[in-house]
Amino acid sequence: MEFAIVADGLTKRFGEFVAVRDVSFEVPKGQFFGLLGPNGAGKTTTIRMLTGVLRPNIGTVSIMGMDMEREPLRAKSSLGVIPEVGNVYPDLTARENLELFGRYYGLSRRTRAERASALLEELGLGGRSDEPIKRFSKGMKQRVSIGCAIIHQPEVLFLDEPTEGLDVQSRRMIVDKVKRMNREGGTVVLTTHNIEEANQLCDRVCIIDHGRVVALDTPGNLRATFEGARSVEVTFDRPVRCEAFFTQCITRVEGKGNTMRFYTSDPDEAIRNIMKVKEEQGLTILSLNTLAPSLEDVFVKLTEMSA
Ligand SMILES: Nc1ncnc2c1ncn2[C@@H]1O[C@H](COP(=O)(O)OP(=O)(O)OP(=O)(O)O)[C@@H](O)[C@H]1O
Numbered sequence: 052m053e054f055a056i057v058a059d060g061l062t063k064r065f066g067e068f069v070a071v072r073d074v075s076f077e078v079p080k081g082q083f084f085g086l087l088g089p090n091g092a093g094k095t096t097t098i099r100m101l102t103g104v105l106r107p108n109i110g111t112v113s114i115m116g117m118d119m120e121r122e123p124l125r126a127k128s129s130l131g132v133i134p135e136v137g138n139v140y141p142d143l144t145a146r147e148n149l150e151l152f153g154r155y156y157g158l159s160r161r162t163r164a165e166r167a168s169a170l171l172e173e174l175g176l177g178g179r180s181d182e183p184i185k186r187f188s189k190g191m192k193q194r195v196s197i198g199c200a201i202i203h204q205p206e207v208l209f210l211d212e213p214t215e216g217l218d219v220q221s222r223r224m225i226v227d228k229v230k231r232m233n234r235e236g237g238t239v240v241l242t243t244h245n246i247e248e249a250n251q252l253c254d255r256v257c258i259i260d261h262g263r264v265v266a267l268d269t270p271g272n273l274r275a276t277f278e279g280a281r282s283v284e285v286t287f288d289r290p291v292r293c294e295a296f297f298t299q300c301i302t303r304v305e306g307k308g309n310t311m312r313f314y315t316s317d318p319d320e321a322i323r324n325i326m327k328v329k330e331e332q333g334l335t336i337l338s339l340n341t342l343a344p345s346l347e348d349v350f351v352k353l354t355e356m357s358a
């Protein structure tokens with residue numbers, strides 16, 4: 052298999068503090084790869100090493116077969132990055148920003164102009180291309196940042212929380228553009244705190260915590276390995292006290308009004324127990340669902356375990 056990204060044993064120290072410890076993974080060409088983890092886990096530090104902004108203390112990075120240490124210019128020219136903190140120029144207009152990035156990447160004047168116009172249109176900025184972006188809203192600035200990152204049509208795109216704090220329209224515009232690039236064969240690495248977004252978009256996710264990889268698999272496989280996070284959700288006709296339901300097979304109960312969620316590794320046995328309490332207390336069940344573990348359940352479990 053051909054890999055777009057190979058991270059091998061990446062370690063980054065800041066003074067005594069080890070922010071990233073022995074992180075390794077491979078991302079096949081065309082894959083949509085997610086990097087998840089709590090605040091301070093080391094996601095941004097990892098992305099900065101992968102994009103050649105930070106040099107690892109130990110380990111190597113290769114992008115489209117080019118070693119970041121030995122061929123930094125070639126490696127960098129095949130990637131685009133939307134960093135955590137915007138890297139666009141506030142005093143320049145949207146068009147000037149895009150064209151400037153195009154110039155960095157050595158595109159001809161004509162190509163720069165053509166691509167900038169097309170991208171500005173596609174990102175919904177057509178009408179405001181010639182305004183300085185310091186007048187733009189956060190979502191509009193973020194769209195400019197995407198345009199700058201992809202003007203050279205990179206094969207690998209890194210996005211560090213690109214949709215954080217954006218409204219539905221801006222978010223959708225960005226997600227749609229990234230999905231399209233991925234469908235056309237581009238490789239994508241996405242960092243997000245929106246686990247449902249990762250679940251929907253990513254072919255594979257890497258969960259990191261305290262600078263280490265704690266899980267690396269498809270969202271489906273990760274959910275499947277956490278069958279203990281399965282649950283039964285029941286709505287009764289009136290509120291019920293949680294304590295009534297604690298039995299061996301129910302590991303956790305969450306209650307909100309008349310609806311309760313019972314976490315269990317054995318839904319069948321859990322439902323039998325719930326029925327017993329229902330009979331004893333003369334309750335009526337209005338609805339009952341068994342739920343597979345969500346990626347969020349897996350994430351919470353894994354990051355609790357490594358804490
Ligand atoms: N330049 C730096 N100097 C010192 N410590 C740093 C530096 N950059 C990051 N760190 C530390 O490294 C750890 C990982 O930071 P990083 O920004 O990679 O986390 P993150 O996973 O991106 O978090 P978030 O979800 O909040 O963006 C943190 O404890 C942070 O304080």
Ligand SMILES: [Mg+2]
Nearest residue numbers: 094095096135
């Ligand atoms: Mg970060």
